[in-house]
Amino acid sequence: MLASLYLVPPTRIEPKTSEKLSFNMSETATHAADSHHGFAHPMPVWQLLAVFFALIALTILTVAQSTWELGSSELVVSLIIATVKASLVILFFMHMIHDKPLNAILFLGSFIFVALFLGFTLMDAAAYRDSIEFKKVEVVTTAE
Amino acid sequence: MSNTTITPDAVHAEHGHEDHGHGHHPFQAHHFDDTQQQYDAGKLGIWLFLVTEVLFFSGMFCAYALYRARNPEVFTFASQFLNANLGAFNTCVLLFSSLTMAWAVRCAQLRQRFGLVLNLAITIGCAALFLGVKAVEYTHKWDMHLLPAGYYIPQFTQTAHHAGVSPWLYRLCAIPAVMLVAFAVWFVMTKIKGEKRHSEIAGSMLFSAALFFVGVGVGVGFQNAEAAAHAAHDDGNHEASAHADDSGHASAEHAHAEDSHAHAAQGEHHESVADSYAMASTEPATGSSTATLVPGAPTLDMVDQPGGAGIFFSIYYCMTGVHAIHILAGMGVLTWLLVRATRNEFDEEYFGPVDYVGLYWHIVDLIWIYLFPLLYLIK
């Protein structure tokens, strides 16, 4: 509905609905076929429940795996389980599967910057780690 | 392409915020063309906000990774002091609240007013439940002097767990208690006056405040069971092994000097526990020199680490504390949604606010999904 963009003039002309133009052409082009009210995508209840029970199952799994002897891969396994859970939440509870690609790219892209931040900082810390001398901590007395 | 140069919807300003009858949704802002554009803008905005949240938390994850890489043994040691049962319980609570939140969005889209109000109320209630459990966890650690690095007093076993209720917990519960009473009064008054909508709100609030105390009860129950298990352990009753998921405690338990367990059940304060050691943990200056302590206890080596376990608790408090602040903020906006939901303001064209708050709520859950294994389940 491009016309209503601008401030107004003396007369009113009702727009023909067929002339509605998607406001943001480049990005809503894929939505062009949608009807005007078509942007709500209610999640089916079974999907919500399935995701929830999957999440609970994975929580049980991650608690269980903490008792297994996995050695150094323990952290990796628990992070993989957490990431699977996070993906379920993002895809279904957060509706990313119905969302625009741009939003998904933005959100997932932010992890690139997180990786950059953590990567450089940790790499540096690991590299100068041996040059650090730890001092014994003096514990501050609490009020008691 | 339209050649219309004249905008049809007259001077918006002329109408103020009123709905002026040609197809505009009452909650469509004037600078947007239609509700879809408004929704898309809001959606992009909230995703961007989530991006800032991710980067905000990344700082603490960075600190976590840094210190865990540097002192893995400190993390293994200190993580035993966290109650994995409570962590798992809280994880489930948050997951359930995510379910109800997602369901609330669905209800908003389908104009199911009752479902929306109910789901929002449950979501707020779960948040309160979570905080109730968290309150128990925090106060329990304060009792044990498991504090950030600068105030940390070394613990030599994890048996400083104690039964009973921390005095800190009473103080922390004061505000929720006042709120509980206030909501109860409000609820009764609305019932008497017959204000249906207000009683819905007041009832939801009352329900949430009550759930906080349910959380406190659950937390204290778990802690007491834990302490009882430690005490019982001495008698050869391996009740503790029932906590199959609580490996950190279970394994550490076996490693510890036996006599200390007896104190666990009776000790209200850490002093009573600490007395059983060679060193009183209230003498801070000795905190770094651990050589004299409890000869033979395997955890000694772990304690005798540079920096001690305080850094773990620093990170624990920062991460869970900031997370808890997000929960509180979430409860605030959810309450705002609840009030709007009782006014029946959402429909298939205008459910943006529910959706946006939902996204925020899910990311709070998402962060907890990572915090739980990273903090509670270190072995």
Add this chain to the structure above:
Amino acid sequence: MSAVATTKPTHSHEDADNFLYNSKGFLSWALTLDHKRIGLMYLVGVMSAFLLGGILAMILRTELLTPDKLFLTNQQYNQVFTLHGAVMVFLFIIPSIPAALGNFLVPVMLGAKDVAFPRLNLSSFYLWVTGAIFFLIAMLYTGLDTGWTFYTPYSTDSNGPVIAATLGVFILGFSSIFTGLNFIVTINTMRPPGMTWFRMPLFLWATYATSIIQVLATPVLGITVLLLAAEKVLKIGIFDPDYNGDPVTYQHFFWFYSHPAVYIMILPGMGVISELMSVHSHKAIFGYRFIAYSSIAIALFGFLVWGHHMFTSGMADVTTIIFSALTFTVSIPSAIKVFNWLATMYKGTVQINTAMSYALTFIFLFTIGGLTGLWLGALSTDRPLHDTYFVVAHFHYVMMGGTLVSFLAGLFHWWPKMTGKMFSETYGMISCLFVFVGFNLTFLPQFVLGSRGMPRRYARYLPEFQELHQLSTIGVYVLGLGLFIALGVLIHSMLRGRKAPPNPWGGATLEWQCASPPPFYNFAHPPTVNDPYNYKPLVYRDETLGWEYVAPQAPTVPQLENEPVKAH
């Protein structure tokens, strides 16, 4: 807010219609949701902050007239330079162009009625005010002496109001995030038909790139200062070496924000210059896409180079080498911009007026600032130059010669649009001359001082440096005079200036198609979205003293040439 919704439905171009006068009273400004009014309020705010920071700079330079104490003790000197740095960075430079000019211009240039979230926009302004008050009270109360960077262990050991100041920074950070978020959403979702990405004026590209940095980097500053406050209160031992914390990590955290923040400061300035170069040369911008992409490239590369602030801080050798190498990548998109600006002027009809004089000053100063940055980015030369006056001179050339001068250029360029008044070109150009001379007189000697080993942040110095220091101090007085003349010119124009035509410079971007100042909802008639740098259809008319489109066709919206429209 109801205050802004009281426009009379008039469609004349009279005062009653424009955004300055369409509603009256204090509340109509304080509670306005109009992006133009918020922009103006930001403008007043950042200029007040600049005045404060500038006065502090003069105090510092005056103290440095003599090698020994003139009137400030060492501690007072520390407090004054901290206050100068913090006020300039957090209160002036970061919000200057994006929040003040950006708020005014982004929706108008885009052809939208307002930003996507007007209430968020207003709250961003009030967060700025809150942060500023917080910050200033904190610092004036006892004086902060840590430097604007709050490095640990200075900040953890300092008795100054570090907690209050960091909370102030936290709040200002949110103000910045909200502005950036708003612009990204506005540019993504509120472009009118015909306004494709590659028809957007380059200022919008620059603002978009800036907003990306604001959204991605500022949260890390937030958590950094929050952890620092926690460090002071709870002694968490993450940054504080007293508890086995790691101060180098603090610097990583801090610069992960603050280096990209350097591009928050300079990118909008580059956007302003891209507009001015084209408009005042009456020639299409050279290499539009290169300038547009280079803005995005700078924003992204800006995240890869923060370590070059830390070469001498105890970072591991391997990391310093990587960061040094990466630092040079940023010079590529910056150089692309400078070459394209120069190429735009080539064979153009260059109009030397106040705005253009400032823009040319920018190019000169920014080039010096940028090139000296290479010396500091190179590991070998940075070792001796680190923490000397060379660094001070370098970043003042970029921050002040770059951001401040482009801010002034943009301010003069869009002043007629904002206020509807023309200013005195003669005095405007005189102010530019003073600024140019004063600036170079202030900071060129500092390059020499630095290369001779004068360390920064010192209140006292060896007598052999006195002449250069005095030269620098004289320069700052000239610079200050120039800035006061500029302020006078602007104030005079508001009182006595003649009425501005809609398009005094012959710009082809959308803001020049609406009245000066713009009406409440920006456009009395739908603007024609066209090539933003096509000046051919514009002619100068003596009657109006402004530029108009020849043969103004009945405006069809949008006018899309050779592009099929995806209507449905």
